[in-house]
Amino acid sequence: MAGDEATGGVRRRTVIKGAAWSVPVAAVAIAVPARAASDACTGYTVTQEILPASGAWQYVDTITVYKDGVPVDVNGIVATVTFNPPIPNLNATESHNCSVAITVPQQEVVFTGTGGLNMSSTLQLGSGNVGPDRVTGVITVSAPQCPDLVDITEFDIPIVKAGG
Template sequence: MTDVVPTRRDSDGIDRRTIIKGAAWAVPVMAVAVAAPLAAASVNTSGLAVTGTQTGLLTLNLLDGGGTVTATALTTVPTEFTITNGAGAINQTATVTVTVGRPAGVNISVGRARGFGVASLNGTPSTPGQRTAVYQSAPIVGTFGFPLTTFTTTLPVNVPSNGTQVVPLVLGLAGTSTGVAISALTTFPVTIVVDFGNGLTRTATSSVVVPVGAGLL
């Protein structure tokens, strides 16, 4: 009797077609593993700076109550910030927080003055839910002084390799005024934080400068 030699041994368990299928599925997994570190490295090379300011007889929106107020003396406000990038594109959503502090060296113990907050960012008007304006408070006099304001939103960040993204910023007047006379130059510190997540943040600083007699506060 003639022996028949099988073309594939049953004990092998895997034929050539199975091996090819496994190789085809392995390629996309390797691609994903390489892409993630590149995106993280790009965020690590990013930067942030305030790149635009405006000085003039500005007309500013009242964020709490509506209407506008026009300055009667030259006032300076930041108008844009820029996200810079190194090698590798950034394409993600970040959280942006803008804080405007109280002016140093100007003390108001009774009554309230206005401060500054974000009227719009990247062309989108702010909403009351995105803004806070917190005054100082005391048991007898109640709330007083200038408000500390915060604004928080999300921002699509799309920056090409070695590119930039300019983000317009418009400030308005926050809080309420009880008619307190401000007879000193006031400088409000502005801090902008862009949070990319996973502990990666970038910070830029600027200021709002209001001279005596501007009639805004």
């Protein structure tokens, strides 16, 4: 075809095709909520009590979840307690109304509710003469019907060596 060739024997279509691939592309992602939060997923709050138990450095960590100021059944609710700074040799025993798992490198205690109006577990927060004088961190709570976290609460609780 006449006019398809540029100087030097290169076809104009080849030059145009190459130019199209060399144009920089800017992609912009905009976060758009998939759906607005329903009333079922708002109004949650959480309280935490850490009280001395019978053994040295043993404390009962009790978590109560509220919806619009009223305690709710914890069945299916997941509360993750993250200690910051981490607690060496953290251990959990004697859980009530929940199952408890500890993730070691993150030093998180994950409570998964099985029913009742609160979840608790006895935590070992120190050993021998070594333990914290306070525990700090954050609790995150999720509910089964909600795709996102329903509450995030920071805590800072003084600790006195329990037991003997």
